[in-house]
Amino acid sequence: xxxxxxxxxxxxxxxxxxxxxxxxxxxxxxxxxxxxxxxxxxxxxxxxxxxxxxxxxxxxxxxxxx
Numbered sequence: 001x002x003x004x005x006x007x008x009x010x011x012x013x014x015x016x017x018x019x020x021x022x023x024x025x026x027x028x029x030x031x032x033x034x035x036x037x038x039x040x041x042x043x044x045x046x047x048x049x050x051x052x053x054x055x056x057x058x059x060x061x062x063x064x065x066x
Contacts, residue, residue, distance in 0.1 A: 010036050011043075018046055 014036065021028050029048075037051060038044075055061075 011038055011040065014038060014043060018042065 014032075017030050017032070021030060035051075
């Protein structure tokens with residue numbers, strides 16, 4: 001898949017997940033392990049916590065020293 005296609009597909013996929021939790025499964029929570037950080041207000045408003053840029057993090061710092 002081309003990078004340009006990803007830039008269109010990622011917001012579409014997250015929009016679909018948001019719609020599902022608001023309309024089809026209201027009150028449900030989806031846990032997504034993805035590092036997307038869309039700037040759109042609807043995406044930022046759906047966050048439950050801020051991105052982990054410092055400790056604690058899911059990946060230890062020594063993994064990044066390859």
